Amino acid sequence: MTDALCVENIESLLKLSETLEAVGGVLLNGNFPEQNFCFTSVQTDSRLIAEKSLFVPLIGEFQDGHSYIPQALEKGASAVFISKKTSKNLLEALKKEAADNKNVAFILVENTMQALQKAAAAYVRKFPRLIRCAVTGSSGKTTTKEITASILRQKFSVIATKGNFNSETGLPLSVFNIRSEHELGLFEMGMNRVNEIGEIAEVFKPNYAIITNIGTAHIGILGSRQNIANEKKKIFTYIDSFGAAFIPEKDDFASFLEKGVKGKVVKYGVDCDESVKLIADEGLSGTVFSVDGLEMRLSLPGKYNFLNALGAIALAKTLGCTAEQIKTGIESLKPLGGRSTIKKGKFTVLEDCYNANPDSMEKALDLCADTKIQGKKIYVLGDMLELGEESEKEHARIGEKALFSDADMIVFFGFEMNFAFEKAIEIAERKSSLADEKISSVRLVYIGNKDEAAVNDAAKEISEFAESGDLIMLKGSRGMGLERILPLIGMGGES
Known part of the structure; x- marks a missing residue:
């Protein structure tokens, strides 16, 4: 049996060797049997721990997640990241806990947040054939992601962000849900600080990405719309010559966003694609439009949601979705709790x-x-x-x-x-x-x-x-x- 397998013969998301290399970690329990290493899920909240979870305790402004390690172990955590930055007393206590433990891998890292991101990036690399798509923007991210997912599921096996799990922790946790049967990953990327998009884009490295708009969300943190545009644009960093960036044509930062993109630039909007025609804006009842002559209805109200749909359609068409698949995806869209x-x-x-x-x-x-x-x-x-x-x-x-x-x-x-x-x-x-x-x-x-x-x-x-x-x-x-x-x-x- 290799270190890729649990004792119950369930495959671990990452091997022990892969994990240590990715995070630059060191086993605190050096005599830990490699064949015992296995984690099948990852959590930063000890309350959500299940059997065979990797627990990543984060150090916040007001509390240190390392204090919840005992609860995580009690619930069945099989591996734990431990930051060198946790308190000296707590670190010593954890070293003693790890000393003779042959059931749980205690891995010492420089920073648990960064270790989570690095481990997630290593996990994504295990799926080189996965089509990697992402969505960001000041508003409409989750709605656009949900519309896009509904359409793309008509052609591909899709794994997508649940809800708006799109942050420096949410995105890495989300990508650990990728499995071998998935053909396409669609993940939302948000930000609350400088370079958060840059960090999580490095985890997933999207080859197709939609920006919904450059607005004023988080302007109190970033200071200006130009700074927001600078940050949002980082979602395009890993797009290569085979990929594409999708940009709203009417946004006043559209020209800025397309500069330096290595792949194809696709502008979307009401007048951008002759095959997409607006038929009727029906207000609260939604929008009726056609794609390649096939009529369909978007049930979400408002011109802004129709624009979100146009971004989703532009990506779907680039990936080869037919008008019939787009119609099925648009019209099978489920209500988005609390959003329109x-x-x-x-x-x-x-x-x-x-x-x-x-x-x-x-x-x-x-x-x-x-x-x-x-x-x-x-x-x-x-x-x-x-x-x-x-x-x-x-x-x-x-x-x-x-x-x-x-x-x-x-x-x-x-x-x-x-x-x-x-x-x-x-x-x-x-x-x-x-x-x-x-x-x-x-x-x-x-x-x-x-x-x-x-x-x-x-x-x-x-x-x-x-x-x-x-x-x-x-x-x-x-x-x-x-x-x-x-x-x-x-x-x-x-x-």
């Missing part, structure tokens, strides 16, 4: 509260403004987080935008939304003096917290104002939890 989800009951609700930044907030407001309904329009806008020094300016801008978006009532929810509320009040009072009835009659409500009492207050305000047939839009960052309002207004289960 339409719920119908007493009210029509646009639930778009998984994420928010100024760009996506504007798009959601434009969609609602363009939607024709018999009833009233009520917008519940939650804080847009991670805007840093730009927060006051951007929230104020959204307050003005919302006021001119055909609303009858706007509920500003959260501390940062006070800037939006104040701007809206200022403009509404000015318009009142000019006898602008539509603007001055908009009901403006501010709720400056996000606890349960605040949720109850918001629901009460809505319930007292709304009538059957009204449109209610919920839009805010995930941390605001706006979806908590839905069951309180009788819209918990409908869709």
